[in-house]
Amino acid sequence: xxxxxxxxxxxxxxxxxxxxxxxxxxxxxxxxxxxxxxxxxxxxxxxxxxxxxxxxxxxxxxxxxxxxxxxxxxxxxxxxxxxxxxxxxxxxxxx
Amino acid sequence: xxxxxxxxxxxxxxxxxxxxxxxxxxxxxxxxxxxxxxxxxxxxxxxxxxxxxxxxxxxxxxxxxxxxxxxxxxxxxxxxxxxxxxxxxxxxxxxxxxxxxxxxxxxxxxxxxxxxxxxxxxxxxxxxxxxxxxxxxxxxxxxxxxxxxxxxxxxxxxxxxxxxxxxxxxxxxxxxxxxxxxxxxxxxxxxxxxxxxxxxxxxxxxxxxxxxxxxxxxxxxxxxxxxxxxxxxxxxxxxxxxxxxxxxxxxxxxxxxxxxxxxxxxxxxxxxxxxxxxxxxxxxxxxxxxxxxxxxxxxxxxxxxxxxxxxxxxxxxxxxxxxxxxxxxxxxxxxxxxxxxxxxxxxxxxxxxxxxxxxxxxxxxxxxxxxxxxxxxxxxxxxxxxxxxxxxxxxxxxxxxxxxxxxxxxxxxxxxxxxxxxxxxxxxxxxxxxxxxxxxxxxxxxxxxxxxxxxxxxxxxxxxxxxxxxxxxxxxxxxxxxxxxxxxxxxxxxxxxxxxxxxxxxxxxxxxxxxxxxxxxxxxxxxxxxxxxxxxxxxxxxxxxxxx
Numbered sequence: 001x002x003x004x005x006x007x008x009x010x011x012x013x014x015x016x017x018x019x020x021x022x023x024x025x026x027x028x029x030x031x032x033x034x035x036x037x038x039x040x041x042x043x044x045x046x047x048x049x050x051x052x053x054x055x056x057x058x059x060x061x062x063x064x065x066x067x068x069x070x071x072x073x074x075x076x077x078x079x080x081x082x083x084x085x086x087x088x089x090x091x092x093x094x095x
Numbered sequence: 096x097x098x099x100x101x102x103x104x105x106x107x108x109x110x111x112x113x114x115x116x117x118x119x120x121x122x123x124x125x126x127x128x129x130x131x132x133x134x135x136x137x138x139x140x141x142x143x144x145x146x147x148x149x150x151x152x153x154x155x156x157x158x159x160x161x162x163x164x165x166x167x168x169x170x171x172x173x174x175x176x177x178x179x180x181x182x183x184x185x186x187x188x189x190x191x192x193x194x195x196x197x198x199x200x201x202x203x204x205x206x207x208x209x210x211x212x213x214x215x216x217x218x219x220x221x222x223x224x225x226x227x228x229x230x231x232x233x234x235x236x237x238x239x240x241x242x243x244x245x246x247x248x249x250x251x252x253x254x255x256x257x258x259x260x261x262x263x264x265x266x267x268x269x270x271x272x273x274x275x276x277x278x279x280x281x282x283x284x285x286x287x288x289x290x291x292x293x294x295x296x297x298x299x300x301x302x303x304x305x306x307x308x309x310x311x312x313x314x315x316x317x318x319x320x321x322x323x324x325x326x327x328x329x330x331x332x333x334x335x336x337x338x339x340x341x342x343x344x345x346x347x348x349x350x351x352x353x354x355x356x357x358x359x360x361x362x363x364x365x366x367x368x369x370x371x372x373x374x375x376x377x378x379x380x381x382x383x384x385x386x387x388x389x390x391x392x393x394x395x396x397x398x399x400x401x402x403x404x405x406x407x408x409x410x411x412x413x414x415x416x417x418x419x420x421x422x423x424x425x426x427x428x429x430x431x432x433x434x435x436x437x438x439x440x441x442x443x444x445x446x447x448x449x450x451x452x453x454x455x456x457x458x459x460x461x462x463x464x465x466x467x468x469x470x471x472x473x474x475x476x477x478x479x480x481x482x483x484x485x486x487x488x489x490x491x492x493x494x495x496x497x498x499x500x501x502x503x504x505x506x507x508x509x510x511x512x513x514x515x516x517x518x519x520x521x522x523x524x525x526x527x528x529x530x531x532x533x534x535x536x537x538x539x540x541x542x543x544x545x546x547x548x549x550x551x552x553x554x555x556x557x558x559x560x561x562x563x564x565x566x567x568x569x570x571x572x573x574x575x576x577x578x579x580x581x582x583x584x585x586x587x588x589x590x591x592x593x594x595x596x597x598x599x600x601x602x603x604x605x606x607x608x609x610x611x612x613x614x615x616x617x618x619x620x621x622x623x624x625x626x627x628x629x630x631x632x633x634x635x636x637x638x639x640x641x642x643x
Contacts, residue, residue, distance in 0.1 A: 031442040032435075039546030042564055046603040053606045 099157070100129040101199055101253065102182030106172030107190040108137040110144060114191045114299065117226065119151050119158075121193035121297075127200035130186075133179040136162040137172040170273050173265045184215075186253045187274060191299045193222065194251065198295040202253050205289045213255040213285035214278065216248035217295040218617070220628075228297065228632045231625075232518055233617035237288040240470070240573050241525035243324055243333075244347045246275040247518065251296035254281050269323050271316030276323045283331060292615050294628065317344060324349070335469055343515060346522050348577055351462060351469035359396040359464055359536070360446030361387065364427070364436035365454040367406035372486060372583055379583065380454040381413050388418055393464035396450075397421050401440040404428035434548035434557040437532075441539075441547060448472075449542050451558075453533040457581040459484075466578045467536035470524075477541045477565025480530025481578035482521070488512040491582045493520075494527040494574040495559065496620055497608035501601055503529060503559050506621045517621050526571050527613050532558025534580055541565060555592045556600050563604045 103122060107115070122132050134148055148160045159179055163172060177185065184206070188194060198217065206212050220231040234247055241247050252274065262280035269276040282288055317339060324337035324347055334354050340346035365380040372382065384398055398418050402411065404426055414422055425443050427436050441449050448471050450464070460466065463481070470479040483492035490510045495503045507516060515522050532548070535558060545564035548557045562572045601608075617624055 028439075028442045032438055035438050035442070035543070035547040036550055037546070038544075039549045039551070039564075042546055042567070043549060043551065043560075043603055046564075046567060046606075050602055050605050 098181045098183060099131045100127075100182060100203060101131075101184050101186050102180030102256070103130060103132045103186045103188050103194075104173060104176040104180060105132060105188045105190055106135050106137055106169055106176055107139065107144060107148065108166070108172070109139045109141045110190045112143050112147065114224070114301070115144065115147055117193055118188070118190060119147075121196070122158075122188070123155060124196045125194065125199045126196055127203050129203075130157060130199055131180070131182060132158045133176040134158065134160045135172045135175045135179070136160065137168070138163045138166040168267075168270060170265045170267045170270050173273065177259065177264050180256065183256055184253050185256050185259055186251060188251070189298075191301055192250065193226075193297040193299070195293075195295040195297065197293070198251055201291050201293060201295055202251070205291050209287055209289055211286040212289045213258050213287060214248075214281050215253040215289045215291065217251045217291040218293055218615070219250045219296040219298055220294050221300050222297040223300050226297075231294050231617060231623065231628050233292065233294075233615035233623060234290060234518075235525065235615060236290045236612035237282075238526040238613065239282070240571070241520075241523055242279065242282070243327065243349060244523040244525075245345055245519065246272070246278075246320065247523075248278060248290075249274075250298055252278055254278070255285075258284050269319045269326075271313055272319035272323045275320060276326070279323065279327045280330075283327075292617070294617075320345070320347060333469070333473070340522065343519055343522055346519050349469065349524065351465040353465055353469060353472075356393070356395040357447040357468055357472065358445060359393070359448045359450055359468060360399055360441070360444035361396055361450045361452050362399045362401065362437055362440035362444065363452050363454050364401045364433060364440065365406065366403045366431075367410045368454070370455070370583060378410055378413070381410060381417060383452070383454050383456050384414055384422070385417050386457045388421070390458040390461055391464055392461045393468075396464055397423060397444060397446060399423045399425060399440040399444045401425045401427050401436045432550055432553035434550045434553060437557075438547040438550070441542060446539065448536055448538055450536045451532050451534070451548075453582065453584075455583040456483075456534060457583070459579040459581060460577065463578045463580065466575055470573045470575060471536045471538055475569075475571055476573055477537060477545075477568065477570030478530060478562050479536045479573045479575060480527075481534045481580055482574075482576045483531065483533060483580055483582040484512050486581060486583055490514060490521070491584060492531045492533065493576070494525070494613075495529040495531065495562075496614050497528055497611040498614060498620060501605050501608035502597065503556070503600075503608075504620055505531070517618065517623065520621065522576050524573060524575050524577075525613070527562075527574055528566055528572060528608065528611055529559045529562035530572055530574055532561065533582055533584070534578075535561075537561075537565070541568075541570060544568060552596060552599065555596045559600060560603065563607055566607060567604075 136144055136148055139145065145162065151158045152160045161175060161179060163175065202215050205215055218231065218233050221229050258281045259277065261284060262277060265273040266276050321337050321339045328335045328337060334352045335349040336352050338348045338350055340348060363380060363383060367378060367380060369376055369378050380400060387398060398421050400414060400422065402424055411424060423444065425440050427439060437451055448468055450467065467479045470476050485491045489512055490507050492505050493516065494506050496506050497503050507514060507521060545568055549560050552560055565572060617628055
């Protein structure tokens with residue numbers, strides 16, 4: 001597995017050893033860049049997932065509050081209803 | 096009569112009357128009604144047993160009793176109970192133990208939430224003859240690697256009946272550890288395994304029981320455990336030999352028996368620093384490489400040192416002398432970025448497995464590479480870590496837990512090196528969300544798939560992030576306690592992490608780390624938080640009505 005200490009002057013395609021080394025280095029750099037981009041993609045995907053989770057959490061909280069609000073509204077008489085009831089009461093007492 | 100949800104299997108033999116009554120009462124007190132209790136009297140010699148069981152059967156049609164003509168032992172009696180059972184799930188209850196009144200209701204709720212669950216287990220504690228509670232066992236969520244070195248799920252275990260039948264019921268070959276064998280066989284086939292993190296089973300500590308007498312009470316059970324693990328490894332093709340821990344009862348070890356020797360690239364990023372180790376000033380990386388070459392028994396590895404351009408030629412020459420043909424030197428002349436250095440070394444190496452290693456390490460375990468490779472070869476495993484000790488022998492790393500709102504922390508950091516942990520969790524292999532990158536083996540395909548280490552985290556948390564990426568990709572992370580190295584990280588080193596690093600980790604992984612599945616609500620970094628447990632156990636005296 002050790003790196004070849006000696007390299008033939010020319011490989012099968014007739015390229016010089018310097019050129020082969022340069023190509024290998026370029027390949028390695030490309031692989032590093034692929035790793036970086038893949039990580040970036042996974043990272044952004046994970047961040048998106050977390051944000052989606054937060055949105056879902058907020059939506060659930062909002063729905064809970066809306067539900068509480070509507071239940072309260074159902075229990076507490078509205079201003080108009082109270083005003084009408086007041087008027088009716090006053091008329092009743094006048095009659 | 097329609098089939099019940101749960102069939103409780105209870106083999107009975109010469110159970111003391113008060114203990115048998117407590118067991119029966121605990122079943123009758125269940126808040127969930129859809130059960131049957133299958134009792135098999137294994138030819139008890141005490142006359143009260145038969146009488147009590149007959150009475151219980153008369154009083155409740157859900158209680159069914161069968162008596163064996165001869166004593167057949169726990170496996171035969173359990174199989175008889177299984178034959179009586181008609182339920183969708185079977186729950187295992189020993190004749191001297193008790194169920195919490197909420198047990199079946201909680202398990203049923205868990206199954207209702209996850210209908211594909213095939214095996215469900217709960218937390219447990221111990222009770223004495225006077226029903227005093229102690230020693231709660233707060234368990235992690237499903238951890239296949241731990242199950243191969245410790246029967247940690249134990250009580251209460253509830254298994255889908257159809258899978259129990261597929262597995263062939265209780266195997267007489269493993270008498271004493273038949274439950275462990277059955278659970279392993281069922282989980283090999285299971286779609287989902289659930290953990291209910293509540294103490295719902297009370298294991299009575301009688302002198303005659305394993306809970307009270309330990310290994311001395313049932314030595315054959317612990318011996319059978321070795322055979323259970325070996326049979327499991329053989330079935331799933333894990334190349335390992337099971338061995339029993341001579342000092343810690345119930346703890347087992349896997350010794351690698353690799354059928355092939357995959358190539359391993361050990362990647363060591365280094366700046367060529369020196370430090371005083373054992374009263375001697377040494378160059379860390381040369382010491383590390385020397386310990387690898389001198390200690391390792393593995394043959395098929397290379398060492399890839401990613402060296403800063405500032406590292407002097409003398410150190411480079413020394414590395415070449417020590418490692419010879421195994422060594423590959425890769426230059427790094429950019430601004431410090433640990434992740435970039437690791438990635439650079441990894442892409443310039445050929446091994447099927449990449450072993451990330453800090454330069455301030457010293458190998459202790461000769462077959463450390465074999466051990467890590469044994470786990471790393473499992474396709475569902477994405478990263479494997481080791482037990483690391485500081486120079487003074489204290490624990491530096493035995494796994495990582497995410498607590499305190501999703502932030503990572505090393506479990507038992509700074510505890511004594513001999514510390515076995517809570518329920519021996521330092522001594523047994525197990526899964527975590529992350530292990531330290533100071534010594535971490537990963538398969539190359541898994542490394543490439545997740546983009547290696549994140550260069551956006553140049554100093555801290557890149558190893559945590561890496562493990563979480565593996566986890567998000569569906570792979571497990573393993574801690575192996577039997578791979579030991581010294582980590583000469585100064586114990587007084589500042590572990591300060593920048594706020595932006597913390598935020599980035601949370602932004603990426605809070606959905607995974609908010610509730611660490613390998614912790615438990617009853618634990619904080621592996622230490623029991625007993626307040627909740629004690630509160631639940633306190634029984635207030637019943638107030639009598641003044642009216643009588």
